[in-house]
Amino acid sequence: MSDLNLIGETRNEFGKGAARRIRRAAQIPAVIYGHGAAPLHLVLPERATVRAIRAANALLTITIDGEEHLALVKDIQRDPVLQIVEHIDLLTVKKGEKVIVDVPVVLVGEPAPATVVNQEEVVVSLSADATHLPARIEVNIEGLAAGQHVLAGDLVLPAGVELVNEADLLIVHFAEPVVVAEAETEAAAE
Numbered sequence: 001m002s003d004l005n006l007i008g009e010t011r012n013e014f015g016k017g018a019a020r021r022i023r024r025a026a027q028i029p030a031v032i033y034g035h036g037a038a039p040l041h042l043v044l045p046e047r048a049t050v051r052a053i054r055a056a057n058a059l060l061t062i063t064i065d066g067e068e069h070l071a072l073v074k075d076i077q078r079d080p081v082l083q084i085v086e087h088i089d090l091l092t093v094k095k096g097e098k099v100i101v102d103v104p105v106v107l108v109g110e111p112a113p114a115t116v117v118n119q120e121e122v123v124v125s126l127s128a129d130a131t132h133l134p135a136r137i138e139v140n141i142e143g144l145a146a147g148q149h150v151l152a153g154d155l156v157l158p159a160g161v162e163l164v165n166e167a168d169l170l171i172v173h174f175a176e177p178v179v180v181a182e183a184e185t186e187a188a189a190e
Contacts, residue, residue: 004052008042008064019087028085032062032071034092040064050085057101057133060090072099072130093130100127100164103134105155105171109142116175117141124152124171125164134158139172149173 011022011029022029026046033039042064052058053073062069071090079086093099102123111117124137137155144150153167 004058005061005063006044006048006052008044008062010064011041011043014041023084023086028088030088030090032069032090032092035094037092040069044088046085049088053085053088055135056104057135059093059131059133062090070094070130072101072133095131097130098127099130099133100125101133102126104136106136106138107141107172108138109140111141111174112143112145114177115144115146116177117172118175119172120170121152121172124155124169126157126161127164128158128161132158132160134161141172141174144174146174146176 008030011018013021019029022043023046027043028046028049029041030044030049031039031041042062044062052060053076058073060071060073062071069090070093072093073088074091075089076085077087078084091099103126104123105119105121107117107119126134126137128134134157137157139150139155141150150171150173151167152163152165152169152171155163155171157163
């Protein structure tokens with residue numbers, strides 16, 4: 001289950017002024033929704049929440065009035081200038097439930113010498129158990145040369161995880177570097 005536990009309080013005030021007061025009190029307004037239940041508006045402690053949501057697809061256990069809610073971070077609204085968290089939308093999930101999430105793709109290794117790496121997709125959509133979400137998908141590019149490519153169908157996924165994207169989605173491809181001869185650049189300069 002989740003190792004990210006937060007203690008929240010229900011929220012009764014709404015609107016811009018109330019949200020500002022909540023943020024001044026070092027808290028973050030949030031809402032939990034899903035499974036046909038009425039949305040639950042709450043406030044979360046700022047420092048612990050910001051630490052908990054650093055990871056992609058953070059799964060949180062939120063205790064409100066003695067009742068635990070398992071929730072997945074769905075959306076984070078940030079101030080465009082200061083980058084402080086202004087509001088969090090959480091999706092309620094159940095243990096064993098499959099959810100669709102975007103997971104970062106990380107390239108590992110060094111390609112062949114004189115090869116340019118072009119990563120076309122930085123995330124892929126996966127379907128996985130809500131309590132066993134992969135933090136990232138690693139793609140080994142060790143020794144791959146110009147002209148080769150990696151498709152979404154080539155990704156090595158953990159057990160129980162399924163690809164939602166098309167299998168022929170281009171993740172990364174390799175090309176030769178473009179070299180402009182010095183004589184051509186001098187002729188163009190004249």
